[in-house]
Amino acid sequence: MGCGTSVRTGSPAKKSERAIRAAILIQRWYRCSVARLEVRRRCTLSIFQSIEYAEEQAQLQLATFFTFMLDQCSHPSGTGTDWISHLFHSSSECLKSSEAHEQLEYSKVEVPDSYHGLRLSFPLATSDTNALLHAFKKQQFLHARYVIQLLHETKKFLKQLPNIIHLSTSNCKEITICGDLHGKLDDLLLIFYKNGLPSGENTYLFNGDFVDRGQNSMEILVILFAFLLVYPNNLHLNRGNHEDHIINLRYGFTKEVMLKYKSHGPIILKLLQDIYSWLPLATIIDSKVLVLHGGIADTTDLDLLSSIERNKFKSAVRPPRSKTESRLGDAGPRREVGPKMSHLNSQVHARRATPELSAAEHKEWKQVINILWSDPRKQKGCSPNNFRGGGCYFGPDVTSKLLKKYNLKMLVRSHECKQEGYELCHDGKVITIFSASNYYEEGSNRGAYLKLRSDLVPRFVQYQVSKCTRKLTLQQRVSMAEEAAVRSLREKLYAHRSELLAAFRKYDQEETGRISSSEWASAVESVLNLDLPWRTLRSRLVRLASDGNVEYLSCFEDLKMEQPIKQVQPNLVETLYRYKTDLKIIFNIIDKDHSGLISIEEFRQTWKLFSSHLQINIDDAAIDDLARAIDSNKDGSIDFNEFLEAFRVVQKFETKAIH
Known part of the structure; x- marks a missing residue:
C-alpha cells in the first residue's frame, strides 16, 4: 500500500500567532478610525458652539441698540408703538403695563364654533395634562383663550414662590433634572415616555431654556405650566438665559408666538415677560445640590439671590444705564415718517434723564446675569465670559469655594450643548445636563437627563430623538453634521470678506494670492474671533498650493x-x-x-x-x-x-x- 504525503501549512501555534497579529492590527485600525471620528465630532461641535456664542454676543449688542433706538423715540400716543415700548423699556414701566394686563378678562376672548381642538377647564386636572400631551402629539392647536388663561394662572402661582426653591428627596423616590429643551417637543415627549409623567411620585426639575430655536416652544411651555399647576410640589422650573423677551426676538420664539396666535400674540408675549421674571432663579436639593441654569462667579451670594426682587429685571441682558446720557444734538424739529416709524427719527435733539441703578441694584443685576450666563472652565479664577458676551468663566477654585461656603456637595447646571448630553468637570463637582438632542443638526448630539436619589449619586439617562439617523451609519451622521458646520463657517467667512481680504493682504505684500498656513490662521482669528483650531480646519475651508501655502481667495470662490x-x-x-x-x-x-x-x-x-x-x-x-x-x-x-x-x-x- 502506498502512503500519500500531507502538506503542513504550519503549526497550530503559528496559526494562532497570525490570528492574534491580525486581531491586533484590526483593533488598532478600528481604534484609529474611532479616534479620528471622535476628533471630527468634537471639532464639529466646536464650530457650532463658536458660531452660536458669536450670535449671542451680537444679540447682547443688539439689546444696547434697542435702548439707543428708544432714546430716539418721540412716543406719540395712538400710533401703536406701546407694544414696542413695553418690550424694551425699564422695569418700572413694565410693571405699570403689567397692571393693565391683570385687567384682561380672558373669558372675553371668543372661541369660535369652528374650533374643534382641546378645551381646558380650570382648575386643571390630570385629565387636562394628558389631553394636552395627546393633542400636541397630533400637532393640534390650543386656542389663545386657554393659553392666556393658563398664563394668568401660572403667573399667579409663580409669584408665590421664593427665589430659590428647596427640595428634598425624602418626599419622593427620586428627582429628575432636565436641561435645555429649546422648543424641541419630541425630546420632552421622549423624556416623559422613558421616565414617566410628572406625578405625586415622580418629581421633575426643568433647568431653564424651554424656548427658542425649536419649532414647538409654545407647546413646551403650555405642557410644563399645566403640569406645574396640577402638581405644584412635583414639577419645578428654573429660569434660563433664553427666558428673556429680548433673546426671544433673535432666536425664534417671538416669531413663533406671532405666527401661531396672530392678534393675540402681543398679549401672550407680554404675559410671558412677567412669567419669565417670576421664575425661580435656582433650586437646592437636600441642602447639598445647587441647581441653576448657567453657573456662578466669585461674587455669587446665595443669600443675596434669595432676598432680591427677582421680577425687577424683565430682561437679564439689559445692563444698568447712567443717570443722564448725551443724545444726538439738536438738529431742528422732529420729522414724522409714517405710521409705523413715527417713533423713530434720525433728527433728535432731546436729552432725556434715565433713572440710575443704585450700587445695590447693580450688584443684584450682576448676580442674576452671572447665574444665567456663566460657564465653567478648567483654568482657575473668574474672568468675564467674552465668548458669549455675558456672565463669566469660573474655575474649579471658584466652585470649591462656593460649595464649601454653603456646605454643598455639587453644582448642576445646563446652558451648554454637550456631545453625550452631559459632562462632569471640576473633579466631578460640576455637572452639565443638556436635554435637547440633535441641537445643531440631525445627529450632532445626544440629550440626557439626571436622576438623583437620597444618596445624591448622579445617574444619567441618554437618548436621541431621530426620524432618520437610525438609517445612517455613525460615520454618515458625523459627516452630515460636519458638512452643515463647515458650511455655516464658510458663510461666516463670506460675511466678513472685505475685512478678511484686508487682513490677508497685510501678509501678502507682493499680491501673490498665497500666504502661509500660520498667517492665514492668524488673519482669520483676528477678524472672526471664534477661537477655533483654524490650522486643523484649513483643508476644509481653503485650497492649498503645491508649496503648502494657502490660496486665500479660494475660501470665497464657491459662494x-x-x-x-x-x-x-x-x-x-x-x-x-x-x-x-x-x-x-x-x-x-x-x-x-x-x-x-x-x-x-x-x-x-x-x-x-x-x-x-x-x-x-x-x-x-x-x-x-x-x-x-x-x-x-x-x-x-x-x-x-x-x-x-x-x-x-x-x-x-x-x-x-x-x-
Missing part, C-alpha cells in the same frame, strides 16, 4: 449672493448680509401689523440709526441707491421677505461630502 443687487456698492451688500439677522429683528418690530411691508423711508431711518449705533461708515447716497433698488414695485415700500432673500448666500457648486 455667491443668490440675487446680487448690481446698483448697490459691494461693501454695502456685504454689510447688509452680515447684519441680516439684526435687521430682520428690527424690521419685524417696526412691522407691527405683520404685513411684511415697510416703507422706504422707514427703511432709511432705521438703517441710519443702526449704522450710527454700530459706527458703520456707509454714506447716505449708498442707502438711497439700495432703497431704490429694492423698491421693486416703485410704490415707496419694500417686501421685507424679498429683501432678505436678496441677501442669501448659496454655493455655486454642489457640496461635496466631507471625509
Whole structure:
C-alpha cells in the first residue's frame, strides 16, 4: 500500500500567532478610525458652539441698540408703538403695563364654533395634562383663550414662590433634572415616555431654556405650566438665559408666538415677560445640590439671590444705564415718517434723564446675569465670559469655594450643548445636563437627563430623538453634521470678506494670492474671533498650493449672493448680509401689523440709526441707491421677505461630502 504525503501549512501555534497579529492590527485600525471620528465630532461641535456664542454676543449688542433706538423715540400716543415700548423699556414701566394686563378678562376672548381642538377647564386636572400631551402629539392647536388663561394662572402661582426653591428627596423616590429643551417637543415627549409623567411620585426639575430655536416652544411651555399647576410640589422650573423677551426676538420664539396666535400674540408675549421674571432663579436639593441654569462667579451670594426682587429685571441682558446720557444734538424739529416709524427719527435733539441703578441694584443685576450666563472652565479664577458676551468663566477654585461656603456637595447646571448630553468637570463637582438632542443638526448630539436619589449619586439617562439617523451609519451622521458646520463657517467667512481680504493682504505684500498656513490662521482669528483650531480646519475651508501655502481667495470662490443687487456698492451688500439677522429683528418690530411691508423711508431711518449705533461708515447716497433698488414695485415700500432673500448666500457648486 502506498502512503500519500500531507502538506503542513504550519503549526497550530503559528496559526494562532497570525490570528492574534491580525486581531491586533484590526483593533488598532478600528481604534484609529474611532479616534479620528471622535476628533471630527468634537471639532464639529466646536464650530457650532463658536458660531452660536458669536450670535449671542451680537444679540447682547443688539439689546444696547434697542435702548439707543428708544432714546430716539418721540412716543406719540395712538400710533401703536406701546407694544414696542413695553418690550424694551425699564422695569418700572413694565410693571405699570403689567397692571393693565391683570385687567384682561380672558373669558372675553371668543372661541369660535369652528374650533374643534382641546378645551381646558380650570382648575386643571390630570385629565387636562394628558389631553394636552395627546393633542400636541397630533400637532393640534390650543386656542389663545386657554393659553392666556393658563398664563394668568401660572403667573399667579409663580409669584408665590421664593427665589430659590428647596427640595428634598425624602418626599419622593427620586428627582429628575432636565436641561435645555429649546422648543424641541419630541425630546420632552421622549423624556416623559422613558421616565414617566410628572406625578405625586415622580418629581421633575426643568433647568431653564424651554424656548427658542425649536419649532414647538409654545407647546413646551403650555405642557410644563399645566403640569406645574396640577402638581405644584412635583414639577419645578428654573429660569434660563433664553427666558428673556429680548433673546426671544433673535432666536425664534417671538416669531413663533406671532405666527401661531396672530392678534393675540402681543398679549401672550407680554404675559410671558412677567412669567419669565417670576421664575425661580435656582433650586437646592437636600441642602447639598445647587441647581441653576448657567453657573456662578466669585461674587455669587446665595443669600443675596434669595432676598432680591427677582421680577425687577424683565430682561437679564439689559445692563444698568447712567443717570443722564448725551443724545444726538439738536438738529431742528422732529420729522414724522409714517405710521409705523413715527417713533423713530434720525433728527433728535432731546436729552432725556434715565433713572440710575443704585450700587445695590447693580450688584443684584450682576448676580442674576452671572447665574444665567456663566460657564465653567478648567483654568482657575473668574474672568468675564467674552465668548458669549455675558456672565463669566469660573474655575474649579471658584466652585470649591462656593460649595464649601454653603456646605454643598455639587453644582448642576445646563446652558451648554454637550456631545453625550452631559459632562462632569471640576473633579466631578460640576455637572452639565443638556436635554435637547440633535441641537445643531440631525445627529450632532445626544440629550440626557439626571436622576438623583437620597444618596445624591448622579445617574444619567441618554437618548436621541431621530426620524432618520437610525438609517445612517455613525460615520454618515458625523459627516452630515460636519458638512452643515463647515458650511455655516464658510458663510461666516463670506460675511466678513472685505475685512478678511484686508487682513490677508497685510501678509501678502507682493499680491501673490498665497500666504502661509500660520498667517492665514492668524488673519482669520483676528477678524472672526471664534477661537477655533483654524490650522486643523484649513483643508476644509481653503485650497492649498503645491508649496503648502494657502490660496486665500479660494475660501470665497464657491459662494455667491443668490440675487446680487448690481446698483448697490459691494461693501454695502456685504454689510447688509452680515447684519441680516439684526435687521430682520428690527424690521419685524417696526412691522407691527405683520404685513411684511415697510416703507422706504422707514427703511432709511432705521438703517441710519443702526449704522450710527454700530459706527458703520456707509454714506447716505449708498442707502438711497439700495432703497431704490429694492423698491421693486416703485410704490415707496419694500417686501421685507424679498429683501432678505436678496441677501442669501448659496454655493455655486454642489457640496461635496466631507471625509
